Amino acid sequence: MTHAPDDRHFPFSAVVGADGPDGPDPMALALILTTIAPEVGGVLVRGEKGTAKSTIVRALTAVLPPVDDRPVPLVEMPIGATEDRVTGSINIETALAEGKAEYQPGLLAKAHRGILYVDEVNLLHDHLVDLLLDAAAMGRATVERDGVSMTHEARFVLVGTMNPEEGELRPQLLDRFGLTVEVAAPRDPALRAEVVRRRMAYDADPAAFVAAYAAAETALRRRIGDAQALVGSVRLTDAGLLKIAEVCAAFDVDGLRADIVTARTAVAHAAWSGRAQVTLDDIRVAARLALPHRRRRKPFDAPGLEEDLLEQALGDDELPPEPEPDPDGPGPEPDGPDGPGADDAPGDDGSGPESAESPEAPMPEPAGAAGADSARAGSLPSSVAASGATFRTRLLTVRGVGAGTAGRRSRARTTNGRRIGATAPTGPGGAIHLTETIRAAVPHQHARGRTGTGPLVVRPADLRVAVREGRESNLVLFCVDASGSMAARRRMEQVKTAVLSLLLDAYQRRDKVGLVTFRGAEAAVALPPTHSVDAAAQRLEELPSGGRTPLAEGLLEAAHLLTVERTRDPQRRPLLVVVTDGRATSGADAVARSRMAAGLLAESGVTCVVVDCESGPMRMGLAATLAEHLGAEHVPIGEVSAEALVDAARRAA
Template sequence: MTSPQIQHFPFSAVVGADGPDGPDPMALALILTTIAPEVGGVLVRGEKGTAKSTIVRALAAVLPPVEDRPVPLVELPIGATEDRVTGSINLESALAEGRAEYEPGLLAKAHRGILYVDEVNLLHDHLVDLLLDAAAMGRATVERDGVSMTHEARFVLVGTMNPEEGELRPQLLDRFGLTVEVAAPRDPALRAEVVRRRMAYDADPAGFAARYADAEAALQARIASARSLVGEVRLTDAGLLKIAEVCAAFDVDGLRADIVTARTAVAHAAWSGRSQVTLDDIRVAARLALPHRRRRKPFDAPGLDEDLLDQVLGDDLPPEPDGPDDGPEPEPQGPAADGDGAADDGDGDPADAPADAPADAPASAPPTDGDGTGTAPSNVAATAAAYRTRLLTVRGVGAGTAGRRSRARTSNGRRIGATTPTAAGGAIHLTETIRAAVRHQVARGRTGGRLLLEPADLRVAVREGRESNLVLFCVDASGSMAARRRMEQVKTAVLSLLLDAYQRRDKVGLVTFRGAEAEVALPPTHSVDAAAQRLEDLPAGGRTPLAEGLLEAAHLLAVERTRDPQRRALLVVVTDGRATAGADAVVRSRMAAGLLAEAGIASVVVDCESGPMRMGLAATLAEHLGAEHVPIGEVSAEALVDVTRRAA
């Protein structure tokens, strides 16, 4: 019979977890946070197919048992509701027996174990907040549906995510103790070994696990030993001062980085069998605790300047000071030197833009140069403050995916009423459930005692929160748009909205048209990083296939509506209105605009025509679209955001 410990791929069999120099960063981060759970959990970022889920599920098997029971591994689905996570009233006992009993949620079940969230970046923000608070405090408080209680919830929180599907908000990213970036190996020999082990496991799971039984047992014993030692590890004042110097040099916000780095260094010393933290422990800890906390501009990937780290650490820990010592003041350099605030406060200064930005680039540069080449850094810096004060919302109340933008009926938010339950379920509204039952008590023969409840009395809460939206840009990249200043303004404006979507977790898409055809430069995605890169590399030149661009946008929006009918969209068409590609180009473009108008797509036309002699074609296009028309003089990063707000 297969034992529970070999239901998953063995931890020590994962390529990288058994390296000659010790575990790779992902495996090491997971081990350290189990040695010292107060580190705060691990976020594993990486592309698809990099064994993220495999190694997390294997982790529980190598942890020392709790009271002779295997360590629980609880997986939290991204569609979980708040009552499923925290627990709530037991509906069966309430309706059948009239007793209000607490039914534990996933946090309670994960106590003394691992709580694993795959695709944590797609989890609702309020649930991520709840998980991180519970992981930090070691307990969970439930105040809902007439239940008020606090219970132990000490667990190791592990989240995995693919950055291409969207980022975590910086505030939430910072709450994870450690973060590691993983990628598939590029060495053919390593890739072959990964496939070899996977095929061997699939062919004979029990036999494969047996070959790694000794390694698993040794790893389990080492983790148990480190756990017993971690409380005795000494972090000297000199070591603590060095940690502070490292955190200051990378200009991290707050003191959480210092605390997490110190705890991780202690855990690594225990893992290495040492009773005192060394410089190597601090170096390892900094690499795991600081990359996602350093100040960086939006769209910059987490990372750490290894040269700066080595420079600050030096060769050895200094002798312990006799008294308080503030330590040397680190020189501003690396990512900290630009003074650009963290993505959540948007306090960047446009003056920090590179001095060598090619402001004098000729307007007649060849279209194939991609107009925006070399100017993207200044564009991003110039829009860093715009998203902080602007909000694009869709008028009315929707029912889309919970997010942070437009008003909507969602599974979270403030309770505004109640309704009968649907297949989607929802949180029980006790007051309305009782009110619905009261009117039938006489007919049900109640003469006293408990309230007589039936399933038809059940009411669930109606909540109003915020939804995420789809912002689809349809950008004219033809020759008439190739003038450098015009495209620079367009790119700056679009990047402003992308920065806003970065925080609000909207889906974004990009359609471009030039020459004889339109192209979906980026299908709707949560990855605004990818959208920014496509925009930066956007080439310009050729004729203007306006009809093709509008039809491509219409097709894309129709597909998205089929996939997600509740997500509302806003189409932003950026063009001078000319249609010069193919026969009857003007007629076809107006017909395409009419199709979008009939579909009820909210849209805005940004008129990029300039000069004293204007044909007014974009204004005519706006009429056929039923869209608001905005002249080129209003196209700037700030003005375009104003326009889209008014059009929503």
């Protein structure tokens, strides 16, 4: 969908934070800088819901200088967009009716010289995110599909917004966004009141509100235009480039994309500030926007940037001015052992910045949740065990073939994957299966009046779309036994390591996850189903253990949660992973009630896996019995890892 700015858009300069006394806040500044220098690579805005992310992005077009006497286009990409809708494809009606392979432009072509906005970009399928980032980086899009082979310009500013609670982008994709900013609702009551005041004033009279900010909008538009004109002549000296390299090296970022983006952003900030040469302050601002998301070393690590390390890497001295060339003097001496810089390399005299190592960010540490859980459970004794190093797990899948959101776990009918047939379309979108469409139209040609060698007469009812089989993402619900028997002999540490490894696998396969725990006399939903695997890992690390084992309550709570989630998201098939030793010791008839609960889950048809945590030479086999009642796969905890599965297969062979 394409939008042109009008009076109905909330003014950019009216957003609280975009008009601060010290200049725009990081979100507004990042958006401005990437419009000054689109080669920066776009902006990813991360933040909780209700923080004006979408409002300020839509308002951005109104303050950008027009392109060819027309407003800058804003193209919004829906989450459910297909690849042919994004890149464009052959015009089916023209191809079938006139026999011409005519290209029908997609969203990338429509966004040329404008803004392409993707809300909830973290929910977009990875291959589409790859496609967008490739086009944004190259400034053009290549179409190779349905008999169309072409390349067209696609220079646009890519802006993505996301709520981390709904899941993260993979680090490989996160790194390819030029800049990223974290936003949150202000905690200052005065600022919160001002946000509400402006919103209510806008809702009461949009035209008058927009008019009140017209002068500020005009001034901002003029300043952005001036910066766009200046950016090409801003100088980044060798000293400035070296300082950028030192900062990126100090933060131990992978690859050189961080250096390039930081340099481009520093140049854009200098132009925004009206300077003809990059300063240390420009590099400081650029590093704060370009480096935090590139420091993410593990999937469960949160992006961030230590200010102390940044200041240490920048040093105290300002960048030396670049010497003006002497038109009458000799040319520059060649670099070499006796050339310039041989005796004054940075750090040789002790004045350069000290080297700073940046170890990998640690996994979340247990953070005081045990006390809160103990308070809720009365005097129930508990302890919190840490997890060990994660490992690659075996693949757990849902039975049958689904039709859910594309992912990497279970077999499903998806919009991508291998083509296995064709069917009549049930809605918009989907790749046309040309052969099957022609085959459906041929028997009706005589009845439709076609004679001789005239064009094939095709009706909408003849259209067939390809049926493809790929992989879907699932809801992986963990039901974890946190009772006292699990705390014995460091078993809980092994359990947390296994579940954390399965969570990492779910993260990589784009699954939704939930966590139910049971201990003492009750079960609780520790984490409702969410895309945020980070949140699940945090809750797991903080999970205390101790008390009796209410197995029936845990299974019933999981069954209830799955029922609710089936109503909310009917196409996402669930996978229930029960992590327990199979004991049931809480309340009268605990064993009978647990078997009854297992029977209810079995009747519902939910695919279950029981991860057996029992260990030692003397085993009761209760988890295996539970797996029989659930109709579930039984997996000893030592065989959760892929390596253990391979070793078992080798031993069997």
